[in-house]
Amino acid sequence: MSRHRRDDYSTPKAPARRPDTVARSENEEQLADAVADPQARAIVDPAAIDPELTDPEAVADAVAPQRDIHTAAGDVLLEVSGLTVDFGGLAALDDVTFDIRRGEILGLIGPNGAGKTTCFNAITGVYRPTRGRVLFDGSPLGKIKRHKITRLGIARTFQNVRLWGEMTALENVCVGTDARHKTSVFGGIVRTPRHYREERDAVDRGMALLEFVGIGPHAAEKAANLPYGDQRRLEIARALATEPKLLCLDEPAAGFNPIEKTALMELIQKIRDDGYTVLLIEHDMRLVMGVTDRIVVLEFGRKIAEGSPERVRNDPAVIAAYLGVPDDELA
Numbered sequence: 001m002s003r004h005r006r007d008d009y010s011t012p013k014a015p016a017r018r019p020d021t022v023a024r025s026e027n028e029e030q031l032a033d034a035v036a037d038p039q040a041r042a043i044v045d046p047a048a049i050d051p052e053l054t055d056p057e058a059v060a061d062a063v064a065p066q067r068d069i070h071t072a073a074g075d076v077l078l079e080v081s082g083l084t085v086d087f088g089g090l091a092a093l094d095d096v097t098f099d100i101r102r103g104e105i106l107g108l109i110g111p112n113g114a115g116k117t118t119c120f121n122a123i124t125g126v127y128r129p130t131r132g133r134v135l136f137d138g139s140p141l142g143k144i145k146r147h148k149i150t151r152l153g154i155a156r157t158f159q160n161v162r163l164w165g166e167m168t169a170l171e172n173v174c175v176g177t178d179a180r181h182k183t184s185v186f187g188g189i190v191r192t193p194r195h196y197r198e199e200r201d202a203v204d205r206g207m208a209l210l211e212f213v214g215i216g217p218h219a220a221e222k223a224a225n226l227p228y229g230d231q232r233r234l235e236i237a238r239a240l241a242t243e244p245k246l247l248c249l250d251e252p253a254a255g256f257n258p259i260e261k262t263a264l265m266e267l268i269q270k271i272r273d274d275g276y277t278v279l280l281i282e283h284d285m286r287l288v289m290g291v292t293d294r295i296v297v298l299e300f301g302r303k304i305a306e307g308s309p310e311r312v313r314n315d316p317a318v319i320a321a322y323l324g325v326p327d328d329e330l331a
Ligand SMILES: Nc1ncnc2c1ncn2[C@@H]1O[C@H](COP(=O)(O)OP(=O)(O)OP(=O)(O)O)[C@@H](O)[C@H]1O
Pocket: 087, 090, 091, 092, 110, 111, 112, 113, 114, 115, 116, 117, 118, 119
């Protein structure tokens, strides 16, 4: 079975047709009014902003038009080798080696304190590794600053939701698109045509992304007023707005009920099916086993197993590491 909905990776798709200029400016006015109204509640109709947003294919195209989807799935995208992170005398991560291939969902699991978040932080530039190397798309990440890592194509969400609560959902996502803007600081100050164009495109893409993650009708609501599950979806939309080649999700199902978890599994699969590569830290074993292609298991900072969900589930070292963990979490 193909991992990707599209099988024509060598042929770029034609850009989605735009509505005419008059309709577009009316739509933009409607959106501006909606976004400016702090009392607004679910009043944005995505189809009114852009009729193409009713078409899932068009939404998928609009979500990341710059994304490089022409490389065959299966090549190594991220290579972690001998990664070690010491905190004083403690090796939070000890000589860990694994890779992530394009188009796959890789799970990173392990008991509390195993080093999962430290690994994320070392990959995304929050921590400098003590030893070892991270190669992303052929480039070493060792001394690269965080915002440059985002520009290279790695985006992440956090264990605890981090949104701008006073900003609307759409504004939160538009901030994510800034990572891809080319306008200089000068261009932003004097508001060059390119600056206006990028702002307009950011709104279009922001709306498409909110639709993509399933919260389009809440575009004009303040992030802080969204239900928790929608806030988590919004975080994912904001990360996708940076057009990442690799999306790192840190415990995205934390605090979710079973129905929300199932919906999240579907969203993660949809993200992968659209051509993204996903690194997933998650404690919920049903979710991890149900959604990942491969799993890397850490314990006390070391890698103790790696393989398909089936293989990892039956690995004696993994079973031993999880001894004492309730059976339903390992189901
Ligand atoms: N900034 C830090 N300073 C000192 N020790 C740290 C720091 N960050 C993590 N640690 C320690 O490193 C070890 C690994 O922590 P980490 O948060 O990476 O584990 P984890 O697998 O993500 O755990 P959890 O599932 O509980 O989130 C733990 O012993 C933790 O206390």
